Amino acid sequence: MRLWWQREQTLGYAFITPALFVLVLLVAYPFVIALYLSVTDAFVGRPTTFVGLRNFINLLQHGTFRQTLANSFVFTGIAVTLKLILGLLLALALHQKLRFQRLWRGALLLPWVVPSALATLGWTWMFDSLYSVINWTLIHLGLIEVGPNWLGEAVLAKCAVIAVNVWRALPFFAISILAGLVSIPDELYEAAAADGAGAVQRFFYITLPLLKPVLAIVLLFSTIFTFSNFDIVYVLTRGGPVNSTHLFATLARQTGLESGLLGEGAAISLFMFPVLVIVVYMQLRFVRREEY
Amino acid sequence: MDTPHQVSEHTHGAGTLSRRQLLQTTMGATLGLSGILLYRQPPVFAATREITMLSWNHYVPRSDVVLREQAATFSKDAGVKVTIDTIPHAHIAAKLVGEAQAGVGHDVILLRNVQTALHKDTLMVMDDLAAELAGKYGQWYDVGRLAEFLDGHWRAIPWFYVSAGITYRTDLFQQVGEPPSDSYDDLLRAGRKLKKIGHPIGFAISQSGDSTRTLYPILWSFGARYVEEDGKTVAINSPATAAAVEYVKELYNDCMTPEVLSWDDASNNRFMLSGKGSWTRNAISIYVSAKEKNMPVADKFDHTIPPRGPERRLGVLAYHSLGVWKFSKNQDVAKEWIRFLFQPGNFNPWIEATGGFSQPLLPAFDENPIWRSDPKLKALIGFGKYATIDCWPGPATAAAAQTFNTHIIANMFAKAVTGTSTKEAIAWAESELRRIYEKSV
Numbered sequence: 001m002r003l004w005w006q007r008e009q010t011l012g013y014a015f016i017t018p019a020l021f022v023l024v025l026l027v028a029y030p031f032v033i034a035l036y037l038s039v040t041d042a043f044v045g046r047p048t049t050f051v052g053l054r055n056f057i058n059l060l061q062h063g064t065f066r067q068t069l070a071n072s073f074v075f076t077g078i079a080v081t082l083k084l085i086l087g088l089l090l091a092l093a094l095h096q097k098l099r100f101q102r103l104w105r106g107a108l109l110l111p112w113v114v115p116s117a118l119a120t121l122g123w124t125w126m127f128d129s130l131y132s133v134i135n136w137t138l139i140h141l142g143l144i145e146v147g148p149n150w151l152g153e154a155v156l157a158k159c160a161v162i163a164v165n166v167w168r169a170l171p172f173f174a175i176s177i178l179a180g181l182v183s184i185p186d187e188l189y190e191a192a193a194a195d196g197a198g199a200v201q202r203f204f205y206i207t208l209p210l211l212k213p214v215l216a217i218v219l220l221f222s223t224i225f226t227f228s229n230f231d232i233v234y235v236l237t238r239g240g241p242v243n244s245t246h247l248f249a250t251l252a253r254q255t256g257l258e259s260g261l262l263g264e265g266a267a268i269s270l271f272m273f274p275v276l277v278i279v280v281y282m283q284l285r286f287v288r289r290e291e292y
Numbered sequence: 293m294d295t296p297h298q299v300s301e302h303t304h305g306a307g308t309l310s311r312r313q314l315l316q317t318t319m320g321a322t323l324g325l326s327g328i329l330l331y332r333q334p335p336v337f338a339a340t341r342e343i344t345m346l347s348w349n350h351y352v353p354r355s356d357v358v359l360r361e362q363a364a365t366f367s368k369d370a371g372v373k374v375t376i377d378t379i380p381h382a383h384i385a386a387k388l389v390g391e392a393q394a395g396v397g398h399d400v401i402l403l404r405n406v407q408t409a410l411h412k413d414t415l416m417v418m419d420d421l422a423a424e425l426a427g428k429y430g431q432w433y434d435v436g437r438l439a440e441f442l443d444g445h446w447r448a449i450p451w452f453y454v455s456a457g458i459t460y461r462t463d464l465f466q467q468v469g470e471p472p473s474d475s476y477d478d479l480l481r482a483g484r485k486l487k488k489i490g491h492p493i494g495f496a497i498s499q500s501g502d503s504t505r506t507l508y509p510i511l512w513s514f515g516a517r518y519v520e521e522d523g524k525t526v527a528i529n530s531p532a533t534a535a536a537v538e539y540v541k542e543l544y545n546d547c548m549t550p551e552v553l554s555w556d557d558a559s560n561n562r563f564m565l566s567g568k569g570s571w572t573r574n575a576i577s578i579y580v581s582a583k584e585k586n587m588p589v590a591d592k593f594d595h596t597i598p599p600r601g602p603e604r605r606l607g608v609l610a611y612h613s614l615g616v617w618k619f620s621k622n623q624d625v626a627k628e629w630i631r632f633l634f635q636p637g638n639f640n641p642w643i644e645a646t647g648g649f650s651q652p653l654l655p656a657f658d659e660n661p662i663w664r665s666d667p668k669l670k671a672l673i674g675f676g677k678y679a680t681i682d683c684w685p686g687p688a689t690a691a692a693a694q695t696f697n698t699h700i701i702a703n704m705f706a707k708a709v710t711g712t713s714t715k716e717a718i719a720w721a722e723s724e725l726r727r728i729y730e731k732s733v
Contacts, residue, residue, distance in 0.1 A: 043690070044389045044392045044393055044410065044411065044414070045392050045393075045410075045411055045412075045413045045414035046413060062727065063720070063723070063724075064698075064724070127554075128559075129551030129552075129554050129555065129559065130551065130559070130562055130563060130566055130568070131562070149550045149551055149553060149554055150554065151554035152498070152550055152551060152552070152553030152554030152555075153550070153553065153554075153710075157554075237499075237554075238499050238500070238556070239499055240498050240499035240500075240554075240699075240706075241498060241499070241553050241554065241706055241710075242499075242703045242706050242707055242710075243499075243703065253386065254697060254698060255698075256389070257385070257386035257389050257390065258385040258386050258389070258697045259385075259410075259690075259693065259694040259697045259698065260389050260410050260690060260693070260694070261694070262389075262393060
């Protein structure tokens with residue numbers, strides 16, 4: 001006869017409680033509150049009333065928000081594409097038999113391991129108007145006379161934010177894709193080679209199709225994380241110059257937390273939620289179909 | 293929520309978890325948790341005799357040490373522990389909104405500029421303490437009343453202000469044969485010469501607090517304003533604003549470099565300390581840190597009050613006050629702690645520890661010898677007479693705080709100096725301001 005706490009039923013609850021607790025406390029509760037706030041005119045310290053979808057409609061009429069919306073698509077589109085292409089190239093390179101292979105693979109992970117805010121702080125110094133090491137190098141190589149104003153010019157500031165995001169997340173792409181590459185059986189390549197397929201054909205007819213599930217998952221995660229990025233923009237540009245680098249998260253902070261407009265702030269941060277849900281659904285369906 | 297689903301799928305038979313049992317337990321846990329969250333109260337046994345204070349990381353770190361020493365003395369005398377948490381100034385606004393919304397947080401809080409207006413209904417009324425301190429040390433300066441006396445009550449106690457004066461290089465101005473700029477015209481003339489010798493002037497035209505605090509005074513000094521005295525009517529679209537914008541365009545093109553478009557609050561400090569810059573608008577922290585680090589450039593810095601414009605001379609100051617949340621469980625002790633800070637035996641040593649960076653809003657403390665001991669700090673005495681706070685000429689309102697936080701005026705100037713026509717830039721600012729003021733209460 002087992003003791004009461006040894007019974008599977010009790011133990012089951014005991015094991016699942018911490019995870020459930022974390023989910024409810026840190027995910028479900030804030031999410032429900034955010035949903036509630038987004039349909040009210042909540043302002044810090046004042047009584048709130050239900051306003052339906054007015055926050056969302058007002059946002060669409062607001063220039064700064066529309067700019068943020070455009071920024072988010074440009075930022076996510078370019079950053080994810082670059083990460084995918086560069087990540088794939090990097091993974092293919094690391095898949096080759098190289099000397100010091102472990103060292104390269106380890107070094108690759110560095111940008112991913114350094115805390116994001118800290119790494120971005122380093123980048124702010126590299127883009128600094130007075131002490132930019134990038135500008136210093138370019139000037140001393142005689143390539144330019146005056147350094148670009150990295151964080152003060154809208155297009156350059158966008159480039160800077162994208163560059164840091166790509167730098168930061170590239171290891172995630174490369175390592176995930178590398179894992180996918182390693183799992184492709186060598187026999188397939190041998191057979192293809194025997195049939196006379198060249199390197200390009202092997203890539204397009206074997207590597208790419210077999211990598212599809214991995215690529216889909218990586219893209220899914222990356223799209224979500226890039227859309228909701230906060231720290232890089234906040235540390236690098238605070239949304240400037242003239243709101244040209246604001247993303248949903250930074251604008252939501254400025255509106256909700258700094259200015260007290262909690263309802264509108266919540267609406268900003270939830271704006272992309274329906275779109276992201278559809279993205280997630282489509283991609284997961286795609287992955288399941290591919291796998292089974 | 294995948295978890296319940298997976299568990300019930302993979303477990304079968306008697307004695308194991310069913311979906312229903314799991315959901316019941318989950319509901320129970322959730323309800324218990326919501327209870328705690330709803331009443332926002334930790335269990336009784338956790339309560340101790342302790343108050344907490346939220347402050348910023350002071351630009352002169354030594355003063356935070358003195359503040360904590362005073363807290364230790366108070367703790368010993370009153371038998372109540374005082375814990376002081378300091379965070380970067382840029383994070384205070386978000387932290388306060390978080391605490392106000394959650395209904396939990398520090399007992400005593402630092403409110404900056406017009407933040408009191410944002411939280412006025414969540415703050416404890418302090419009429420008695422404000423009157424008591426004014427009785428002892430002289431009437432509060434007008435700016436303190438403007439920020440704190442809202443809807444007929446003192447919502448917080450003015451603590452100190454930071455002069456947002458001018459830091460300039462005496463040697464460089466001499467070199468180009470210019471006196472310290474007394475008017476914005478003087479500045480334009482001197483700035484042109486200074487840029488030619490490789491020492492441009494500079495202030496941020498970007499999404500930063502420093503930027504707004506330089507550009508508001510220019511706007512005001514040219515006779516413009518973003519809101520009328522009623523605090524409701526948007527007034528940015530005027531010939532005076534256009535004149536101010538045109539002036540800043542000239543200043544930007546002739547006397548500055550484009551780097552100012554990317555600056556944060558610390559950039560102009562670096563600009564001056566590196567030896568490159570000749571003029572900026574900042575607190576005295578540039579001079580103070582140069583002196584602390586024994587940099588040779590320290591001797592070459594001096595300060596002035598804000599320049600005069602065609603219409604008036606009006607600068608801005610960074611303003612700080614102490615409030616107590618209505619939901620604080622220790623309101624009396626919190627008030628006692630604020631009273632303790634204002635005792636001359638505490639307030640004076642603390643001012644001295646800030647090196648004169650923090651200035652009082654009570655006349656009696658202006659007599660502190662710190663501002664007379666160093667001739668370079670003389671310009672600061674009575675700075676409050678030439679300066680006001682961000683909401684001018686309207687009252688301190690949540691809309692004024694939002695205008696400041698969303699960098700509308702700074703962005704209007706940034707647009708104008710980077711190619712948008714003056715008319716368009718002003719029209720943009722007007723529509724942004726209307727959006728804020730028309731829905732604000």
